[in-house]
Amino acid sequence: MTGDVFTLDHVSVTYGDVLALSDVSMTINRLGVTALIGPSGCGKSTLLRTLNRMNDLVAGAHVEGMVLFDGVDVHAPDRDLVELRRRVGMVFQKPNVFPMSVRDNVAYGPALHGRRDGLDDLVERSLSRAGLWDEVKDDLQRSATALSVGQQQRLVIARCLAVEPEVILMDEPTASLDPVATMAIESLTRSLAQDFTIVLVTHDLRQAERISDRTAFFMAHVHDEKSRHGELVEYGSTEAIFTDPQHPRTREYVHGRR
Amino acid sequence: MEVEPIRTGIALVLLFSGAFAVMTVSGLRFRKELVIASLRAFVQLSAVALIIAWIFTHPQGAVVYLAVMLLVAAYTSNRRIGGDRRDGLGVLLAIFLGASATVSIVALTGALEFSAQALLPFSAQMIGGAMTTASLAGVRLRDDVRDQLTTFEGYVALGATYRQAGREFAGRASERSLFPTLDQTKSAGLVTLPGAFVGMLLGGASPLAAAQVQLLVLIGLLLVQAITAVVTTRLISPLPPSLGQNAGQPRVAA
Numbered sequence: 001m002t003g004d005v006f007t008l009d010h011v012s013v014t015y016g017d018v019l020a021l022s023d024v025s026m027t028i029n030r031l032g033v034t035a036l037i038g039p040s041g042c043g044k045s046t047l048l049r050t051l052n053r054m055n056d057l058v059a060g061a062h063v064e065g066m067v068l069f070d071g072v073d074v075h076a077p078d079r080d081l082v083e084l085r086r087r088v089g090m091v092f093q094k095p096n097v098f099p100m101s102v103r104d105n106v107a108y109g110p111a112l113h114g115r116r117d118g119l120d121d122l123v124e125r126s127l128s129r130a131g132l133w134d135e136v137k138d139d140l141q142r143s144a145t146a147l148s149v150g151q152q153q154r155l156v157i158a159r160c161l162a163v164e165p166e167v168i169l170m171d172e173p174t175a176s177l178d179p180v181a182t183m184a185i186e187s188l189t190r191s192l193a194q195d196f197t198i199v200l201v202t203h204d205l206r207q208a209e210r211i212s213d214r215t216a217f218f219m220a221h222v223h224d225e226k227s228r229h230g231e232l233v234e235y236g237s238t239e240a241i242f243t244d245p246q247h248p249r250t251r252e253y254v255h256g257r258r
Numbered sequence: 259m260e261v262e263p264i265r266t267g268i269a270l271v272l273l274f275s276g277a278f279a280v281m282t283v284s285g286l287r288f289r290k291e292l293v294i295a296s297l298r299a300f301v302q303l304s305a306v307a308l309i310i311a312w313i314f315t316h317p318q319g320a321v322v323y324l325a326v327m328l329l330v331a332a333y334t335s336n337r338r339i340g341g342d343r344r345d346g347l348g349v350l351l352a353i354f355l356g357a358s359a360t361v362s363i364v365a366l367t368g369a370l371e372f373s374a375q376a377l378l379p380f381s382a383q384m385i386g387g388a389m390t391t392a393s394l395a396g397v398r399l400r401d402d403v404r405d406q407l408t409t410f411e412g413y414v415a416l417g418a419t420y421r422q423a424g425r426e427f428a429g430r431a432s433e434r435s436l437f438p439t440l441d442q443t444k445s446a447g448l449v450t451l452p453g454a455f456v457g458m459l460l461g462g463a464s465p466l467a468a469a470q471v472q473l474l475v476l477i478g479l480l481l482v483q484a485i486t487a488v489v490t491t492r493l494i495s496p497l498p499p500s501l502g503q504n505a506g507q508p509r510v511a512a
Contacts, residue, residue: 054415057407057497082417090415096408098426109416156412163416 005030005167005197006051007068013046016060019229020046023065026216026235033189033198035212035238037205038253042218043230044201048169050074051199052088053081069167086113089160093172095152097144097159102127102136105144105155109163122162130158131188150181157188167197174207186211205254208238215241217250270300310378317374324381328354331389339396341494348493349396353388356486360384360478369474383454383475384482387439391483392490395435399491400498402427410496424496432487439483443476452476 006028013021021043028034036044046055053074055061067074074084086109098105106123115122123140127133132154136142144155153173160168170189174182189198190211202208208215216235222228234241234250245251274296281289313319332350339345361381363369370376403410403424413423446452454475458468 052415054411057411057414082419085415085417090411092408092412092415094408096412098409098412108413112416112418112422159412159416 003030004028005070006199007066007071008047009066009068011047011050011063011065011067013043013050013055014060014062014064015058018227021230022221024232025065026232028197028199029214030197031193031195032213033193033200033211035208035215036199036201036218037203037208037215038218038230038233039220040203041228041230042220044216044218045171046230047218048171048199048201051167051169052085052090053079054090056081082113086163087165088167088169089163089165090169091153091156091160091171091173093175095149095156095176097147097152097155099143099145101141102144102147102155103140105159106162109159113163126158126162127155129161129192130154131184132158148181150177150184153177153181153185154188157185157192161192165196167199168192170198170200172201172203174202174204182207209242212238214238217241217245217247217253219249219253313374313378320374320378323378324385327382327385328357331385332392335389335392335396338393339400339494340498341396345396345494349392349490352392352486352489352493353385355489356388356391356482356484357381357384359485360482363481364474364478370471380475380478384478387479388482388486391435391439391486394438395431395487395490396494398434399424399427399431399494399496402431403496404498420495420497421492425492427496428488428491431491432484435487436480436483439476439479443480446472446476 004027008024008026008028011021011024012019024043024047036047038044049055050063050067051069051074055063063075069084069088073079098108100108103120103123106126107119110119110122124133124137127136132151135151136147136155144152147155153176157168157173173189174185177185186207189200192198193211193213200208200212214236215238217233218230219233220228221231234245234247236246241250242254245254274292277292278289280286281292309323313323328350331353332346335353336346336349339349341349361377361384364380365372365377370380406427410423410427413426414420442452447455452472452475455468455472458471459465463471
């Protein structure tokens with residue numbers, strides 16, 4: 001199945017009186033990796049968190065414009081957030097494993113959604129898919145917090161896979177990892193991109209270039225010292241963005257950083 | 259034990275003047291607080307004495323007295339937690355369930371006689387204990403969620419409602435809120451002589467009777483507080499008011 005998973009139409013996000021992201025229109029294709037890049041404060045994480053409505057947890061967050069997931073408005077008043085978040089999973093910058101066993105971390109989501117049978121199989125499949133099974137299979141009851149940081153991040157990915165999502169949002173998933181663990185996550189992301197739509201926020205240009213199919217470049221528009229907001233500068237295939245950027249600001253950012 | 263108002267008055271004036279003098283001579287601040295606190299204690303205890311004396315002759319008044327006490331306890335605790343109206347109802351229910359379970363057991367077993375003289379002070383002490391625990395557990399729950407917001411977000415991102423995610427933090431918050439009473443119970447008689455015990459002795463009861471009543475109070479408080487902590491942390495919203503309250507809760511019931 002191809003086509004658009006997300007359609008954003010003139011999306012702006014404000015926190016209280018502060019405009020964080022202004023007037024973004026773009027579509028996100030099914031499958032593959034779509035990278036959101038740009039300097040910090042350019043609104044890329046804010047955009048990511050509108051896709052599964054995690055911005056609801058931020059006081060005063062407000063979204064203008066339309067975000068469609070599979071053709072249905074994410075912000076519709078009767079939107080079922082439990083279902084939305086089951087279909088649109090999320091991996092965070094800091095591996096936020098739950099303070100429980102490795103097995104229970106993975107089983108939490110399916111159990112939450114009422115699954116009772118075949119949990120052990122599902123746990124094994126999810127851990128295998130995340131490339132962690134061989135390292136933890138001998139002691140699934142060990143506390144998740146005892147794993148290395150790189151293992152924890154793969155556990156978070158396994159936990160996300162266990163609810164069988166269609167989309168995985170990744171918010172700088174390697175920011176707290178060493179180079180070896182980063183490589184493991186990157187190759188895992190590539191392999192997951194065959195079956196899942198992945199939206200990846202990263203400040204690492206090389207990472208976007210290595211593992212994404214499409215890249216959106218965001219930048220902060222600075223009004224004065226106190227106010228700035230993020231906006232989408234350019235969006236296209238990763239190859240085009242990195243070899244033949246059209247916008248001068250993209251060119252400056254992409255080439256200046258290499 | 260007989261008390262004479264004149265002698266009590268003389269002693270109180272001397273005790274108060276002593277405290278005031280020590281603070282003045284040593285240059286300590288908060289003398290104004292000392293005056294206000296002492297006056298409040300005087301007025302409040304006098305009023306309570308009159309009300310309770312009236313209730314002892316009109317036992318049906320006890321129900322009203324305890325209901326008012328419950329409401330004040332829930333209001334005070336909910337304000338400490340920073341909860342909204344719905345949180346307040348949860349706190350009220352938590353305090354009510356804890357106190358009524360404990361008082362029922364003590365009354366039905368006949369451990370305390372079924373009279374306003376015995377049950378009113380006992381119930382009041384249970385409600386007071388429940389209030390402290392509801393505040394501690396509620397504040398703790400919200401502090402923990404705020405401090406570990408990324409973990410909280412992890413639950414929510416998997417489809418948990420705020421309340422379902424909060425439940426993962428409820429156990430720890432409940433445990434912590436029981437520490438003061440557990441410590442007080444462990445050290446009873448060793449570090450301090452607890453209030454009911456002292457009161458009974460001053461009132462002329464035998465030390466054995468005093469110990470029995472004190473045990474009912476201490477173990478009763480453990481039951482009150484266990485129930486109140488567990489119910490409070492499951493009924494109030496886990497998110498502090500600064501987070502998420504105005505941005506739409508997940509729409510599926512917890």
